[in-house]
Every structure is written in C-alpha cells, then in structure tokens.
Amino acid sequence: MTQAITVAFIGGGNMTVSLAGGVSGDAASPRVIISEPKAEQRERLARLFPAAQIVADNALAAAEADVVVLAVKPQVMQVVAEGLRPALARKPLILSIAAGVTVARLDAWLGGVQPVVRAMPNTPALVGSGATGLFANARVDERQRGIAERIMRSVGLVQWFDVESQLDAVTALSGSGPAYVFLLMEALETGGATLGLAPEVARVLALQTVFGAAKLALESDDSPATLRERVTSPGGTTQAALQVFEDGELRELVSRAMQAAAQRARELAGD
Ligand SMILES: NC(=O)C1=CN([C@@H]2O[C@H](COP(=O)(O)OP(=O)(O)OC[C@H]3O[C@@H](n4cnc5c(N)ncnc54)[C@H](O)[C@@H]3O)[C@@H](O)[C@H]2O)C=CC1
Numbered sequence: 001m002t003q004a005i006t007v008a009f010i011g012g013g014n015m016t017v018s019l020a021g022g023v024s025g026d027a028a029s030p031r032v033i034i035s036e037p038k039a040e041q042r043e044r045l046a047r048l049f050p051a052a053q054i055v056a057d058n059a060l061a062a063a064e065a066d067v068v069v070l071a072v073k074p075q076v077m078q079v080v081a082e083g084l085r086p087a088l089a090r091k092p093l094i095l096s097i098a099a100g101v102t103v104a105r106l107d108a109w110l111g112g113v114q115p116v117v118r119a120m121p122n123t124p125a126l127v128g129s130g131a132t133g134l135f136a137n138a139r140v141d142e143r144q145r146g147i148a149e150r151i152m153r154s155v156g157l158v159q160w161f162d163v164e165s166q167l168d169a170v171t172a173l174s175g176s177g178p179a180y181v182f183l184l185m186e187a188l189e190t191g192g193a194t195l196g197l198a199p200e201v202a203r204v205l206a207l208q209t210v211f212g213a214a215k216l217a218l219e220s221d222d223s224p225a226t227l228r229e230r231v232t233s234p235g236g237t238t239q240a241a242l243q244v245f246e247d248g249e250l251r252e253l254v255s256r257a258m259q260a261a262a263q264r265a266r267e268l269a270g271d
C-alpha cells in the first residue's frame with residue numbers, strides 16, 4: 001500500500017489467507033483485520049498473521065476499515081452485506097471476490113451508496129499466481145482503484161474491465177480455467193499410465209509439462225501457436241497427436257465449454 005490503510009477481510013477462509021499474506025508482504029503493508037465466525041479458523045489466522053487483528057464480529061472489523069474485502073461464499077453474501085450496512089458510514093471501498101455476485105446486487109444489499117469493486121479471481125491466487133478480472137462502479141475513485149488493484153496484484157495478475165458483463169467471459173476463461181487445465185493433467189496422467197508408465201511417474205511428468213509449457217509461453221515473445229509449431233517436427237510424434245486433437249475438434253469443444261460457463265455465469269448472476 002502507498003500509505004498505512006486498514007483492510008478488513010470479512011470471511012477468513014482460503015482466499016483471505018492468500019490475500020492477507022499477499023498484502024502483508026507489500027512494501028508499506030496495511031493494518032489487517034479479519035472477521036471469521038469459526039473459532040478454530042480464528043486461531044489458525046492468529047498463528048498465520050500475528051500482526052493482524054482477528055475478530056468474530058463483521059461490523060467491528062468493517063467499522064474502522066478503509067477497504068472491506070468481502071471474502072465469504074456467494075450464498076451468504078446477502079446476509080453478510082446487509083449486516084454490514086450500519087458499519088459502513090465512513091464509505092470504505094468494498095472489494096468483493098465472490099463469484100457471480102453482481103455490483104448491482106451488492107449495491108442494493110449495501111444501501112446503494114458505497115464504492116464497490118467486483119473481482120473475479122481464480123484459485124491459483126492461493127499460490128500467488130492468480131489471474132483476476134476487476135470491475136468498479138462509478139463511485140470508486142482513482143485512489144481506490146489503485147488500492148483494489150494492489151490488493152489483487154499481491155496474489156497475481158490483474159486486468160480491469162469497463163463493462164461488468166465481461167466478467168462472465170473472464171469467469172469462463174480464467175475463473176473456471178484452472179479446472180480445464182486440471183482435467184488436461186488428469187487426461188495426460190491416465191494416457192501415460194495407459195502407455196505403461198507408473199501412475200505417479202505419469203502424474204509428475206504431466207504436471208511438470210503443463211507448468212513448463214506455461215512458463216515458456218509466459219517468458220517467450222512468441223505466441224502459443226509459434227511455440228506449438230516449434231515442438232512439432234514434420235511427420236513426427238507431436239504432429240500425429242495434434243492431428244487427433246484437430247480431428248476431434250478440440251478448439252471447437254473448448255469454445256463450446258466456455259460458452260456454457262459464460263451462460264451459467266449469466267444465469268447465476270440473475271441476468
Ligand atoms: N473464481 C474462483 O475460482 C474463486 C472464487 N472465490 C470466491 O472467493 C470467496 C471466498 O472463497 P474461499 O476463501 O475459497 O471460501 P472459504 O469457504 O475458504 O472461506 C469463507 C469463510 O467465510 C466464513 N464465513 C461464513 N459465514 C460467514 C459470515 N456470516 N461472516 C463472516 N465470515 C463467514 C467461513 O467460516 C469461511 O472461513 C467465495 O465467494 C468464492 O466465490 C475464491 C476462490 C477462487
């Protein structure tokens with residue numbers, strides 16, 4: 001943070017552990033308050049973040065905050081947001097990371113006066129390699145945009161969107177995307193075992209291959225298509241495999257899967 005601000009996390013689960021760790025590592029780390037109803041989890045949080053204040057009362061946490069990060073499951077968001085209303089007189093920035101909860105809904109639950117940023121993160125944020133889409137309502141000023149961006153950037157890449165519906169596409173790509181890649185890992189592992197490799201060997205080779213390919217693509221100036229061509233010797237093994245993927249219309253299948261995810265995101269958002 002550029003100045004000593006107070007960040008209150010509502011819900012002290014996996015994502016909060018990751019984000020609180022991220023912002024605590026920041027050069028000018030903010031004061032952190034975490035509200036969590038489960039006593040056992042509060043004890044864990046206190047061990048992980050000795051400098052943070054761990055409480056059981058959402059309103060108490062929010063009342064002193066410059067930023068309130070809503071990190072509860074979407075199903076409990078309405079109750080949590082409505083319960084916070086009286087504690088938000090200072091008009092802190094609200095940063096919601098709940099999947100599928102629109103700014104309009106949050107706005108209604110919070111009383112229609114708060115600056116609200118909606119984030120669509122993904123689970124690799126848990127290891128500091130997330131990808132997050134952000135959308136801000138009109139009450140969010142430049143300074144607050146910077147703060148929201150900095151919080152999410154502490155666990156990975158951040159991209160802003162001017163149109164909230166684009167977060168449905170982000171959900172279909174990077175939000176759900178880790179599951180597509182895990183499915184590919186599973187398939188590579190099974191395929192390796194079918195070819196006679198020990199399953200644990202097939203798994204480690206599959207994971208390292210996905211990791212290595214992603215790292216190479218991120219660090220290279222070349223496009224994934226060029227990198228793919230570079231692996232593919234004419235008449236060689238890769239070409240034989242890629243032909244099977246093309247015959248099975250893998251690109252079309254991925255596109256259809258993403259359409260289904262985006263459609264489901266729209267339905268869940270109540271659009
Ligand atoms: N797009 C994605 O893949 C991801 C989205 N998310 C979003 O982030 C949010 C948090 O996810 P996780 O940290 O994985 O969930 P989690 O279940 O680990 O944490 C939620 C925490 O909220 C606490 N909680 C329950 N009721 C509460 C209440 N009334 N007040 C305060 N705290 C309460 C729970 O005890 C729990 O510790 C979710 O809304 C989820 O949709 C998180 C990870 C990735």
Ligand SMILES: O=C(O)[C@@H]1CCC=N1
Pocket residue numbers: 099171175176
């Ligand atoms: O599957 C879901 O609905 C959520 C949104 C993105 C990742 N998980």
